[in-house]
Amino acid sequence: MTVSPYLGVGALTPAFERADAAGKGLFVLAATSNPEAAPLQGALLRDGRSVARAVVDEVRARGHGVVIGATGALVAVGLDRDDLIGMPILAPGHGAQGARLVDARARFGDAADLVLASASRSILRAGPDGLSDAIAAHAAEAQW
């Protein structure tokens, strides 16, 4: 499940606890793929970290995953890909939003090992008859 930290990561404690009890994981929005996000998610806190970095740090401490879009530059939201190593990452933005699955390793480096790359419209628009080919083509690109 994907959840928003806008009320503070601590406010998600009941969701973390519920997920932990079920042996599941949450993805917390940290650096989303929409271009409007960067000014907010890249804003600096009093301790010098960006909002996105603080979300990543707090979610890592709780043992869950983050949403890191595949589109904009990580540096624009105060992130380095090495900050993400070892965390489950849900990465939307592939396909219709412009990011290419073949670029995931270059974008995420060693953090790519735990990237769950998502693409929806670029597969669905193939329609029922083209769906399996579209999935196969995307899967072929997603070899990192």
Ligand SMILES: O=c1ccn([C@@H]2O[C@H](COP(=O)(O)O)[C@@H](O)[C@H]2O)c(=O)[nH]1
């Ligand atoms: O940062 C984010 C977080 C969520 N989404 C959602 O993912 C899918 C993307 O669909 P595509 O067709 O692959 O673009 C959509 O439901 C978004 O609301 C996101 O795009 N970016």
